[in-house]
Amino acid sequence: MQATAFTFDPQTRSGSVLLDDGTPVPFGAAAFDAGGLRLLRVGQRVRIEFAAPEGGSGERRVTLVTLQTF
Template identity: 75%
Template sequence: MQATAYTYDPETRSGSVLLDDGTPVPFAADAFDAGGLRLLRPGQRVRIEVRQDAAPAGPPTITLVTLQTF
């Protein structure tokens, strides 16, 4: 799935992305670390992998954030 980097805190290595419909979804440090990135800037196009949590109406949990390559 693709998204756009929205926020990123280098101290906590966590942040959020915007899905293509404009929905913000947070990600934790473990998802950032899984992607092998060192820095993320708002506006960068990223590829994310998600795991849908047990609550069907809840937001997805991002398990990986990495740069989108074409």
């Protein structure tokens, strides 16, 4: 799924993205590290992947954030 980087804290390597419908979705350091990135700038287009909620309930969590390539 594609999104736009909305916030990013290089100290914690976590932040949030905006889905194309404007919904903000947070991500943690593990998702950032999985993408192999060193830095993320606000406004960059990214590709994200989600994990299904554990136990079938709750919200999806972002497991990967990487740059969108064409």
